[in-house]
Amino acid sequence: MAKPGLPGWLYVLFLTLLATATDEFIIAGVLREIARDLEVGVAAAGQLVTVFAVVYAVGAPTLAVAFDRFPRRSVMVCGLAVFVLANAAAALAPGYAALLTARVAAALGAAVITAAAFTTAAMGAPAGMRGRYLGVATAGMTAALFTGVPLGTWLGVAMGWRATFWLIAAVGVLAAAGLLGTAPSVPGSSTAPLRTRFAPLRSARVLRLVAVTFTAASGGLMFYTYLAAYVAEVATGSGVLLATALFVVGVAGLAGALLAGRAADALGLPRSLRWVIGGHALALLLLAGYAFSDLTGPLSLGLLVALIALWSVFAWGLNPPIQGSIMAAAGAESAMPALALNISGLYLGTGVAGAIGGAVVAAADVRFVPLAGGVLMMLSFLLTHIPLDSTGSTADAPGTGPRDAPQKTADVPSPSTLT
Template sequence: MRRLQLPGWLAGLFVATLALGTDEFVVAGLLPELAADLQITTGTAGQLITVFALTFALGAPVMAVVLDPYPRRRVILAGLATFVVANLAAALAPAFGVLVVLRAIAGLAAAVVSSTAFAVAAQGAPPDRQGRYLSVVTAGLTVALFTGVPVGAWVGALFGWRSTFVLIAVVGFVAMLVLGARLPQLSGSPAAGLAERLSPLRDVRVLRLVLAVTLSGVGGLMFYSYLSALLEHHQANTQALPWVLLLVGVIGVPSAFLGGRLADRYGGRRSRLIVVGGHALALVLVGGLFALGAPVPLLLAGIAIWSVFAWALNPPLQASTIEAAPSAPMTAISLNISGLYLGTAVAAGLGGLLVDGPGPLWVPFVAALALALAWVSASFRTPQPTVVAA
């Protein structure tokens, strides 16, 4: 049986989300140089991450409602153009205040591109390939963690932090070129009033999925964010951290595609319960290995198992959201993305309290509890999937 070839525009969406993921995470690796150049503290420089994330989280649902009626191609190209210009301008920013404004603009543009990318992947996919198309978009964010982010940080170390923003702008421009040449003319959602566009906010199924995404973000990203503290507790140093993060990233890419295949094969409900439940159990397993002082190879095997479920999570949850709100998919997806960013913020704060308080060994078990609650929230039954018309 001949394998289905993925369209070229899907590669453009992958490159776009690779640029977004790099822009989101790379600033953390540039803070010392950026702070020294702009004559501010490292903590103040770190607020650039907060500004980007908050603008993204708050802007995603608002922009989705506003832009949902417009053709997808026009929206995503305009969002990418704004993203590219904001990053080029950031490379020339003369002062911290200007850079803050530009990071907010980049975050808002990234929210538009991200929401539209998932909507485009779902709308342009064949009926039995929606999950796999969504997994390609997710894979761009995953690949950014172990390619775009370290490469961006490396470029910044060699040529200065401003060069990293130029690199991100170039990657975003490449995505624009590919999508401009290959993306078909996909219509926006049918004409509807504001009340109908806001209907996902009144849909209990959508809200339960958003809660599940938020709780999954709390659990998964708490464990990921404080892996260094767990490794330090385990072997009194963090020299293994880069290799562990590489392991997580390398496993993450095929895992994202696995999540898409599960969504296509089993549908939204069954696939999300498999992945969310497996994620919770994997966290308990890894927490037990850390608590027992397991040998490093066994510990790495446990982290590898966790990585499979952690990165397979997004496609089933996004597919489930589209099933639940076929009349306003972009709005519903944007709520999911906002939920994930909210979960990221909670994960950082709660994880820090655990590490500084009772100790890092609590992190995987509290994270597992968050995933168990996510499983409960996502366990409702949905009607048969509705195909989003192109």
């Protein structure tokens, strides 16, 4: 029997996460304009990015526990209200301190929105389609890299950086209206005691999966951070080559998120997660091999772009299987705090990626970055083969089942029960 089509509210979640992810990355595109207008150094303006990431990483699990007892739709709409007001405040900020404060508020709003959005996508999915729903939600964050961020950057350069924040605020208003009108009423864990909501912090299975996310983000995003430098080093091309590579990263990453969601449903969570991480490690090692090869000419440039596309498919394919595995390991009552904890692992891994990558470049050169990333990805792959039960002993558990017995994504309440 054919599976049902995707509901409209899922595309609203796509739009919601597109807005929050664009807000996260957009500062990089208008950094100089902000520094010049507010009369601060570029380094100080860059701290707006750092503060957003740190607040997001710390705030996600904390706020998820605090708001876990409320319906997910209410959490998302309230989070969007804070997010919209914060971006409006950023657009009106008279100085650096006011803008920094607005970015803190925006990060807190985005943190609670993201955890609730992924929980809604998973719990609102019919049986056997959780991975696909998570893939669509993840695609919203991926699409920000090659739609929201470039558009916002262009708008900021053409009309001033404040216009960028007005655009994000407007998208947030549209997303909130869409959620109010279409999102399923996924209930909060109102009956769960506080001990249950903090359970992910004590669960060996959840923490192991967060470690998988952390090491995968450290390895994969290390290469993304130094992608421009890598392309310039291994291929003496023009800016057109880099622009092509960045476009390919966005398109292939979007495809990877959607394909990984389908793979999670078809192959089961453990197998799809290992395929994604193993493929990611292989792609990075191939890119390392290319860096030390003597290939030249148009065919070699085509091979480089193809390898970058392959890497991007696997790099942005991580979220659907890892999010599904986290939910299966935590259980429905602790799903949102567990997903938020995983988001923290992702952001911490992103920070470590830049630090390790910088050390590699300083000690050797940028050609070694994909090799270092590949080593971290292999560590992440090994972690996926250590299924632990809640006591920490090796055992097959929901969401981490035996290697030779594919486990489908766990059944969840049907949409008809989420009214």
